[in-house]
Amino acid sequence: MFEILTPAQFLTSPWRNGGGVTHEIAKAEQDGRWLWRLSVAEVASDGPFSHFPGMARILTVIEGAGMVLDTPDGPLAAQPLHPVGFSGETSVVGRLLNGQIRDLNVIYDPLRVRAEVRLWQGEAVQSHDRGMTGLFALSDGVHANGQTVPEGAMVLGHGFTLQGGQGLLLHLDQQSPT
Template identity: 50%
Template sequence: MEIIRYAELRPQPWRNGGGVTRELASHPKAASAQDGAWDWRVSIAEVSKAGDFSGFPGMERVLTVIDGELLLLTVDGAEHPLEKYRPFRFSGEAASHGALPTGDIRDLNVITRTGSFKGYTSIIELSKKRAHPLFEGQLGVLLQGQATVSAGAAEEAGDGAEQTGAEQDGAEQNVAEQDVAAVPAPEPEALSRYDAVVGSDERSPEILGRGFLAVVSIDRVAGEGAG
């Protein structure tokens, strides 16, 4: 189970010097937030003054205000009032400018290379009774409140079909392997604000708590090779 601690991330200047950002994850891993060598990136930016946003030619952006009330984002001359927790998709190539009528904000940025990956952001309310799982290709970011994360239960082998022949011969060995694997699960770990949890299809992390979670999904566009 992988947790990215926000407090340990180093702030980096925007490409145009208009603000700072902290990278949560990228692929492939870039040397810095500025070099653009990645095909996708998830980051949190601090916006404390009006100004132009950096351009990302060949990319698509999903921007979500996660702290503060309002960002007035102008994209290619059209103004879009972005309220808290409402994701907005736009082209990275577009001329974009942000104004802050209600003060400083933070925003969650998902930037993907057009034609290779597609990014999505959903904001969900957490529950103390029903855990929210995170799967492969997802990243969960705690935006507000208190939460813990724990590794989900391991998937059971087989699909419940009746075993015959060689499968029956190996039944005792399977039971023995399951006994060895039945080790106590790790204790749940507390999450701080803006900590991120990396999803997995193997013992998918499960988040419990009270507050709001951003679930970022990065999907490979059909037709692209693995890598």
């Protein structure tokens, strides 16, 4: 069972600091807290990141030259199509390298969810049976079980085979409490 979510279905919110916009793709909650949230951000200016206590983040630049994430532990390079992970509690200030960017964000509870993101180059791949598999289409030509996935859309679920095009492949696997 899977669905194809197009940008017209994303929930759009401007940032309080005026530095960008978030397009929420999907989220899962449990006991009144996020398990995970997927979104695309349009970052128009340098500035601080929102804090997400108890959460972890994976950010992948999907458009633009990238940015430097200044943290108390030193800078992190957010280069195009190279996922970078960090704690949602970390104080981060983003510095754009050469104009605005767009990025895909996976925010998740690391005590309850294991998450991974990687660049996918169109090879046939079957979704995981466990957890949630997603693909953010970076190009046309992506197909899920023969259905066309438009550029900028997200395939989300399980029980599908992906072929063609390019995208960011992600997997979210809920962990058993210890």
